[in-house]
Amino acid sequence: MPASQPENSSTAPQSGTAAAIRPNASGVVITGLGVVSPLGNSPSELIERLRAGESGIRPFTQVPTSAFSVSNGAEAVSFTGHINDYGPLEKALQRTIRKGSKVMCREIEMGVAAAQLALHHAGFSPEVFDRDRTGVVYGCDYIMSCPEEYSAGIAACTTDGEFDFTKWGELGLPKVNPLWLLKYLPNMPASHIAIYNDLRGPNNSITLREASGGAAIAEAVSTIMRGHADALVVGATGSRIHTLRTLHASMQEKLAADCADPATMSRPFNTDRDGGVLGEGAGALICESREHAEARGATIFGEVIGYGTSATGPAAGDRPLQVAIANAILAAMRSAKTAGHGETPVGHIHAHGLGDVDLDRDEAEAINEIFGDVASQPPVTTAKGHIGNLGAGxxxxxxxxxxxxxxxxxxxxxxxxxxxxxxxxxxAQGNSVSAGDSFISVNVTPQGQSSAVWIRKA
Known part of the structure; x- marks a missing residue:
């Protein structure tokens, strides 16, 4: 487990079979991809629309636009929660997921859908995957309940516009769905994915805001490399578009002001950038030991060669986020070197690129600190100009x-x-910049928690 693994990660007890240790893997590879995003619900559609310069930022439909400081964001509009959004499924699994949707909020639904799409993409079947050695590591934001969960109960305790809390136990609470909490627990994406697919191996949930995806990959690689699993569903899901979450973001974060054309709101590293843009989405990978993937003849899309995490606070100096970003990237590079991949050229950097005035500056300084001036740096890109900040996803x-x-x-x-x-x-400006054969992706939270992963072409 990474030395800076967040304290709020939780690992479910492993069964005796799943915990059996086999010799360490020689490497961890990616064999399946699944995505739910503001630019579509397949990896091919996502990259096609990114290369075409499309934007997923548009007027809100899920929250009341008159209530917040902004009226636009990046909703995953093509995700409806219909069973078809989960990809090809056997009838029995379709029925199970439809039944489970009663206790899945939208963030959990997106996370489960991305995982099912990745499993299908990887060719998952019990004939080639040992369920006792296949598990889940999933990142998630803390999830807020929707106000309407309590509206009937509040109404029952309200007289002439005044809420009487003394009536809550007798009149209000009975009107709240007794299973409401299951819809909003951040460990539920990993739980649902494991239950639906009978995956009995290691199961871990990481709640680290924007750094969750990289931290999940770090934990997954560590788990496979130490011999505790052959394969893991590794993903993250999140949303900043939610009545209360959007309100909190409006009050606590620097958000880009509305524009006549919402597609121009997110402007990472641009001279007139003025804040982040709220979005939602989920992504999942199937990570396997190289031996396991090759033995089953899987298509390999990439190999994770390094990872790092960091957390900084005010004690780190005037720019703790710069320190956090640099620390995570350097840790990823050190781990790659330890694994014998230190000479791999970095093809490009996928920056956090929030569009925040101070954070973009700090991230640029961190990149300069590690890679030198512009002439010596690999190309830098970020998807947030297209899809905004999807939170943990x-x-x-x-x-x-x-x-x-x-x-x-x-x-x-x-x-x-x-x-x-x-x-x-x-x-990266223009469509003829080479991505190279490897990349480092980095993300950071406003609180100074960061993660980075280094992935190369198989």
Missing amino acids: GGMVEIISSVQCLGGDLFPIRNLDQLASECSINA
């Missing part, structure tokens, strides 16, 4: 987009018309 969706680019062209940073002078990076 963003890092994984961004990683999937970069995996799709390996060996081909990189998509440019959207809305980057004039690179800010304080953001001295080798920004």
